[in-house]
Amino acid sequence: MENHLSQIENQKSIMYSHPTCGYCDLMREELIENGIDYEEIDVSKFPKYWEEIEKLSGGDRITPVLVNPDGTFDIGFRGIGCNYNS
DSSP states (O other): OOOGGGGSOTTOEEEEEOTTOHHHHHHHHHHHHTTOOEEEEETTTOGGGHHHHHHHHTSOOEEOEEEOTTSOEEESBTTBOEEOOO
8 A cells, every 4th residue: 555645745734534533523623723734534434544543653543643744743632532443
């Protein structure tokens, strides 16, 4: 699987989300309020991206995950997220 990060414009952040995660809603609202340009990937619709989330989080299926243009990333909204490990 090609890394999605190489497929988008370098100036956008990527937010990995899930529709049942309320922390994703909070992160989305904050990004919009702060005028941060981002692309959102719903992992319930595109489950292949769980692999990228697991790499970033050390093996957990957690949302939201925000990957910034400089390569830094945030797991959860202010450190809190929804865990989808089975």
